[in-house]
Amino acid sequence: MAPSIPEQGRVPIASSAKNAEKESTAARLLGAGSAGITELIVFHPVDTIAKRLMSNQGKVSSASQLNSVIFRNTASEPVVRRFFSLFPGLGYAAAYKVLQRVYKYGGQPFVRDYLATNHGDTFDRTFGKGNGKFMMHATAGSLIGIGEIVLLPLDVLKIKRQTNPEAFRGRGVLRIVGDEGFSLYRGWGWTAARNAPGSFALFGGSAAAKQYLFKLEDYNKASWYQNFVASIAGSSASLIVSAPLDVVKTRIQNRNFEVKETGTKIVANMLRYEGPTAFFKGLVPKLLMTGPKLTFSFWLAQTLIPAFNKMM
Structure with missing residues (x-):
């Protein structure tokens, strides 16, 4: 019988996409919600x-x-x-940001669970073990x-309050919803076109850092430092990839309600008059200011979800 390989000398096997991390629903919601409120x-x-x-x-x-611009x-x-x-639109921001973070950070693990259970082998066969796992997180x-x-209406109201408060003209939320x-x-x-690659880069960049930089098979075992570095990788990639569509999205949303200018028209005017x-307007401030915000909340969620899971 061949001698067994000592544990210390064992070479880590690339993690399979089917071996997804498991957390309780309560841990996911509490961790994501806490991150959103703190952010x-x-x-x-x-x-x-950044929006202005x-x-x-x-x-x-x-x-x-x-x-004057700020x-x-x-x-x-x-x-x-x-x-x-x-701090204009703080009420809208509170509703949107907390719900958005709970939905995004707390919801991604549920989609990941579904993909791992039903399509984990496909990810492994297509991309290889390890590659398949981080691609599954990104997908x-x-x-x-x-x-x-x-959640788009809350985002629209928040952005208009931040950049174009005249659009409200004394109307309350219920009146605006009823009118518009x-x-x-x-x-x-x-928004969907911006979110798809942006969220792919966010979760994929973070997972790739844990997979290749820190050689983790179980991403939930990442230390706070490893989560922090992974969050920087994911958030930076997300902001750069989504920047052009984010500018178009913001300009659509900050118009007065009666202005019906399409995204295509905005793109054409930007190319014609601004080049x-x-x-990429606002990209540097986003990387310097919004980047830390996204890094902070994503790092907090990735750290708190496993922590809450251990407590339950």
């Missing part, structure tokens, strides 16, 4: 700045112009007033990202 408290002002920069169609060539009517007010002007993220359009109806889903196709670089 909202810390980063809402950053999100407002993306919505700006002029060139910013001085600090005073940048100040703070708008309060640009000449004291620092405290200017700071609080970065589950892409599918959950497309379904995120269900399904027009609140304007730009849903562009191709317009599709």
Whole structure:
């Protein structure tokens, strides 16, 4: 009989896509919800700045112009007033951000479970073990990202409050919903087109870092540091991949309600009047400001979900 290989000398076997991590439903919801709430408290002002920069169609060539773009009517007010002007639409942001994070971070594992159970062998055969697993995580993220359009009306209201408050004209939420109806889903196709590759890169980049950088077979065993590095990889990839479509989506959503300009028309006007670089407006602020926000919330969710699971 051949001698057994000592455990310390064993070479790790690439993890199969069928061996997906398992967490309780409560752990997934609590971890994702906690990440969403914490992100909202810390980063809402950053999100407002990024949205206003993306919505700006002029060139910013001085600090005073940048100040006017970011703070708008309060640009000449004291620092405290200017700071609080970065919290418009906080109610919409709270509803949208928490629901979105619960849906995305908490929902992706359910899609991943389904793919692992029903199509795990297919991912392994197509991409190979290890490759199949991180591709499955990425695919589950892409599918959950497309379904995120269900929450689009809350996102529309949040962005309009941040960038175009005049669009409300004294109307409350219920009145707006009653008046506008399904027009609140304007730009849903562009949103889905942006979310699919963005979420694929987010979950796929994170899983790839755990798979290849840290050689983890069970992603839930990642340390807080490993989750943090993986989150940086996933969030950076997501923001870069989704940047052009994100600019188009934001411009569709920040128009006055009666403006019916299509995404195709916006793309044509951007190319005609602003040039191709317009599709990457706000990318540097997003990487520097929104990037840490996405990294923070994704890292927190990936760390808290396994932690809550151990407690239950």
